[in-house]
Amino acid sequence: xxxxxxxxxxxxxxxxxxxxxxxxxxxxxxxxxxxxxxxxxxxxxxxxxxxxxxxxxxxxxxxxxxxxxxxxxxxxxxxxxxxxxxxxxxxxxxxxxxxxxxxxxxxxxxxxxxxxxxxxxxxxxxxxxxxxxxxxxxxxxxxxxxxxxxxxxxxxxxxxxxxxxxxxxxxxxxxxxxxxxxxxxxxxxxxxxxxxxxxxxxxxxxxxxxxxxxxxxxxxxxxxxxxxxxxxxxxxxxxxxxxxxxxxxxxxxxxxxx
Numbered sequence: 371x372x373x374x375x376x377x378x379x380x381x382x383x384x385x386x387x388x389x390x391x392x393x394x395x396x397x398x399x400x401x402x403x404x405x406x407x408x409x410x411x412x413x414x415x416x417x418x419x420x421x422x423x424x425x426x427x428x429x430x431x432x433x434x435x436x437x438x439x440x441x442x443x444x445x446x447x448x449x450x451x452x453x454x455x456x457x458x459x460x461x462x463x464x465x466x467x468x469x470x471x472x473x474x475x476x477x478x479x480x481x482x483x484x485x486x487x488x489x490x491x492x493x494x495x496x497x498x499x500x501x502x503x504x505x506x507x508x509x510x511x512x513x514x515x516x517x518x519x520x521x522x523x524x525x526x527x528x529x530x531x532x533x534x535x536x537x538x539x540x541x542x543x544x545x546x547x548x549x550x551x552x553x554x555x556x557x558x559x560x561x562x563x564x565x566x567x568x569x570x571x572x573x574x575x576x577x578x579x580x581x582x583x584x585x586x587x588x589x590x591x592x593x594x595x596x597x598x599x600x601x602x603x604x605x606x607x608x609x610x611x612x613x614x615x616x617x618x619x620x621x622x623x624x625x626x627x628x
Contacts, residue, residue: 459552463626470545471627477543478620481553484539485616488562491528492609495570498525499602502573506595512586515577522574526567533563553619555612565609573602 453461466474498521505511505518537559540550555561576598583591 455552459549459623460626462548463623466627474543474546474549474627475624477546477550478623480539480543481550481620482617484536485613485620487532487535488566488609488613491525491532491566492606492613494528495525495566496606498522498570499573499599499606502595503599506592506599509587509589509592511592511595515581519574519577519581522570522577526570526574529563529567529570533559533567536563549623553616553623555615558612561608561612565605565612569602569605569609572605573598 463471463474498518502511502518505514511518540554540558543550577595580586580591580594583594585591
């Protein structure tokens with residue numbers, strides 16, 4: 371009987387232990403929700419992602435539409451050499467409206483005509499210079515001096531009229547001031563009309579001084595005229611060079627607006 375009672379006691383204790391301990395044991399099974407598995411894997415991937423190294427690559431400077439002004443040269447890239455006067459003028463011409471192109475074409479025609487007026491005086495003074503050389507070499511200068519003085523006075527007057535008209539033509543087209551300055555250069559009045567005036571007037575003044583010298587028929591006295599002849603030729607050459615450069619730039623301007 372004692373043994374039976376012991377066994378019954380052991381069985382009772384076992385039931386009590388099972389009843390209190392088993393509910394506390396929980397088993398975690400794999401989730402049946404696939405979306406949860408995906409989120410878990412994404413979190414694992416994010417944890418392993420390393421920061422991306424960003425490399426800044428400098429690309430060539432590219433002008434935007436806002437950087438372009440129709441009346442100015444587009445802004446140069448940083449560090450680029452400054453544009454030349456010619457580059458700036460050609461860029462301005464490239465952005466002229468059709469109306470401004472027509473007006474500038476009219477201005478170029480008037481500039482050309484102004485140079486033609488200077489050419490006409492230039493050729494007359496040049497012819498007179500050739501006659502002075504011939505008379506000096508033949509000795510006829512002593513007899514023809516008054517005729518030469520009269521001609522040179524008239525030619526100088528033509529030069530003065532041209533000198534007054536020339537800036538009027540330039541100022542008329544002041545809306546194209548930069549192009550005008552490019553065409554005629556930095557010193558247009560002195561290189562242009564004043565060169566002609568100085569050539570004619572200078573020779574006249576020298577000839578008046580020479581005419582009062584006694585014994586002008588002597589060859590050494592006649593040879594004194596070569597001094598002024600050289601000065602005269604330098605001034606004429608200066609005008610001719612300036613005139614030729616102006617015409618070349620007028621041609622360049624016409625091509626730039628076609």
